[in-house]
Amino acid sequence: MTREVKKTFDSGSGGGVPAPPPPAALAAKVRTLAPSMTRSMQRVAEAVAEDPAGCAALTVTGLAQLTGTSEATVVRTARLLGYPGYRDLRLALAGLAAQQQSGRAPAITTDIAVDDPIADVVAKLAYDEQQTLADTAAGLDTVQLAAAVSALAGARRTDVYGVGASGLVAQDLTQKLLRIGLLAHAHSDPHLAVTNAVQLRPGDVAIAVTHSGSTGDVIEPLRVAFERGATTVAVTGRPDGPVTQYADHVLTTSTARESELRPAAMSSRTGQLLVVDCLFVGVAQRTYESAAPSLAASYEALAHRHRVPRQSP
Amino acid sequence: MTREVKKTFDSGSGGGVPAPPPPAALAAKVRTLAPSMTRSMQRVAEAVAEDPAGCAALTVTGLAQLTGTSEATVVRTARLLGYPGYRDLRLALAGLAAQQQSGRAPAITTDIAVDDPIADVVAKLAYDEQQTLADTAAGLDTVQLAAAVSALAGARRTDVYGVGASGLVAQDLTQKLLRIGLLAHAHSDPHLAVTNAVQLRPGDVAIAVTHSGSTGDVIEPLRVAFERGATTVAVTGRPDGPVTQYADHVLTTSTARESELRPAAMSSRTGQLLVVDCLFVGVAQRTYESAAPSLAASYEALAHRHRVPRQSP
DNA sequence: ACCGGAACGAAAATATCTTTCACATCGTGA
């Protein structure tokens, strides 16, 4: 049996980087209005301009003490700066502080270093995975996806192959499909995978998940499935890899930067899971009639409240 | 060895020290804590999450009237969200509003519908998962995370518990830890998990992964580990759930919107994996000396990207 | 030295926030 090999080529371009926020012109206002201020008021204005965040945490009394003035003076200053009262100045101050905070561009574009503080690690990882999602979504061929969904929705049975980190993705897909009543199985044992692949026939679906696109243990069962006439799908980061030879539909995941502290296995997984989710939702839509009860059931199960004791005052 | 069970309620950052006011991860927090809120509180939380700027301009009484509740409820909600009182919530709100003001991408806020075209599904899923990542990153307590990392880095052995979708996350973490030379094992069989938990002792680490925070099969082994003196960590979407009773460190994942076509199991996974990645990178940093060779090896293995496509017989 | 006026702060007056407490509501088990 001779079957054609499809190819997809696309390099995703992710979302843009948000522009730096416009700075509130409070400092300028202070400088402009300083001449028309009395000495005490200037002290207050200066304190406010110097440390918005800190002052935002203070009450009128607090700020008055800090600047060695009185509450009345603080309120007068707030008025002079254009606010109805101190309360509003304080609100504006909080906003300013937040802007300044977010304005500090965390160097997330750089790679993760060994001595990065943990907060940076979190930010960088999150940013990176977001990027991977954006890229994968942008680069995903919806035609291929729709085709894969159709095949899955009408499949007699579905086998999913994946080893290592991709094995977990395969299992994730399987779990989801089972939940909506499809017959699916994940294989991470190459031998068993091939053994089972032999049982496949036209109308069945075989899916291979591999980031590198050249994992023999996964390609082999897909090849067998392909030759048995099953509809084959490849979820891979390398649309030009060997695995696509035997894939009717290729779903490409984005390949993010990798490095020592950011192994490929990590970022690839994110994109693969997005694809898996898309497949799942697509199939759920198609088989909504039969899937709805199961979906509702699992939704209910989690919606049910496990009430816990409330806090004491 | 007997260890005291912690109080059920925990606003996210453990320890007896006064919890610092959380950053502007408000929408995330609202979603995370929504399930543990009463109806009235949910109304307030929703209003606040929906229009931070507008609410920041309101007084307690105003917000109470707007949401058709009482001042008391508003204050209670503020407390639940982690602020000392409404005043502070309002301040945070102002900050959030300012941040939002300074430009953000338009959101695809609608839910996934049964008749959505596949392209929309992809976009919505991608957006949603990105949101989950951002929320989780913003809401993650770095102190708790650092503590968990320390414990892991020095652990004699590490057990990870998780069932269902969370089981895959547990496996993912285990795979990663093993790769850098740590002794880790994932358990999805409750019986075996408990059996193994009994073997744990001080210096060991036990990690429970559960979105709902009330999965008995996962809580039980964690309890045993806790009582045996092991350092326990909970990765959960419900920082007020029962599981946190036995957790020395709680790592909270964001709870995204869920619906019929978007089960909790799906979006929760994304956040959990981010946390897992953070743990992994954190530990890799700490144990860099010993981890580097293994990391380099696996990097090398994948760096040979262009392995010539070989046609199997 | 004396006066006029602006600057300033103490304290009263007001607004706002927090806590308390009693009642309503709901789920649960007899």
Added chain:
DNA sequence: TCACGATGTGAAAGATATTTTCGTTCCGGT
């Protein structure tokens, strides 16, 4: 079904914070 206990809720009392009032102080000019 009913009674009961637990939980959710808001009105109003209580505590804080903000704003206003008003008298005192501090100048600079006669």
